[in-house]
Amino acid sequence: MAKEGIPFVLLSMLAAMLLGYFNIWSAAAIFALLAGFMIYFFRDPHREIPMEPGVIVAAADGRVTRIDETPAGKLVSVFMSPFDVHINRSPIAGEIVSVEYVKGRKLPATSVDASYLNERNTITIRGENTEIKVTQIAGIVARRVVCWYGQGAILGRGQKFGLIKFSSRTDVALPPNAALLIRVGDHVKGGETIIARLD
Numbered sequence: 664m665a666k667e668g669i670p671f672v673l674l675s676m677l678a679a680m681l682l683g684y685f686n687i688w689s690a691a692a693i694f695a696l697l698a699g700f701m702i703y704f705f706r707d708p709h710r711e712i713p714m715e716p717g718v719i720v721a722a723a724d725g726r727v728t729r730i731d732e733t734p735a736g737k738l739v740s741v742f743m744s745p746f747d748v749h750i751n752r753s754p755i756a757g758e759i760v761s762v763e764y765v766k767g768r769k770l771p772a773t774s775v776d777a778s779y780l781n782e783r784n785t786i787t788i789r790g791e792n793t794e795i796k797v798t799q800i801a802g803i804v805a806r807r808v809v810c811w812y813g814q815g816a817i818l819g820r821g822q823k824f825g826l827i828k829f830s831s832r833t834d835v836a837l838p839p840n841a842a843l844l845i846r847v848g849d850h851v852k853g854g855e856t857i858i859a860r861l862d
Contacts, residue, residue, distance in 0.1 A: 665750060665826055667809060671701040677740055684730040702840035705826075708749055712821035719755055719841060719859040720821055721851035722797045724748040730847055737837040740859055741851060742826065751825045752854035753801055753818040754835055757790035784808045784825070788818060793861055794837040799827050821854030 675698035
């Protein structure tokens with residue numbers, strides 16, 4: 664489980680025990696269920712990272728809701744529901760050359776405007792032959808974007824670099840020479856699903 668979930672689990676369990684002590688069993692059961700959901704929500708499962716050269720993996724678990732292709736590059740948006748794993752992973756191996764945090768609004772994460780108006784954190788990762796931007800975007804329910812690394816950090820492909828608390832979205836900006844292997848509606852797994860190959 665991600666360490667960010669520990670306070671949520673402990674508070675829910677404490678509330679359940681306190682309510683149980685006073686024999687308020689129905690409320691205690693609700694908080695016990697909430698603690699169980701928090702353990703599930705902040706889960707951090709093992710992933711098999713593809714090792715073949717030239718591939719780009721998903722930065723998050725969830726459903727592909729948007730793909731934009733222009734001469735300047737490609738954008739893949741993945742929406743994370745409250746039932747998806749919310750850990751974010753690096754699509755490629757490389758160095759973080761910049762981190763840009765914007766304290767924005769809380770529009771629905773599926774909105775196109777969320778990419779420009781919501782609270783978000785963009786990290787630029789420079790690999791051996793390419794450069795990719797990953798943007799963590801908060802939504803209506805999501806209350807905080809978490810990034811564990813700063814400029815100069817070296818990430819491996821599929822390495823965990825942060826998370827978004829509760830439902831949210833992750834955008835990955837790819838170079839023009841990336842051949843996409845996914846389409847809108849696909850469900851991907853962060854660090855494991857190959858979303859593109861470099862030509």
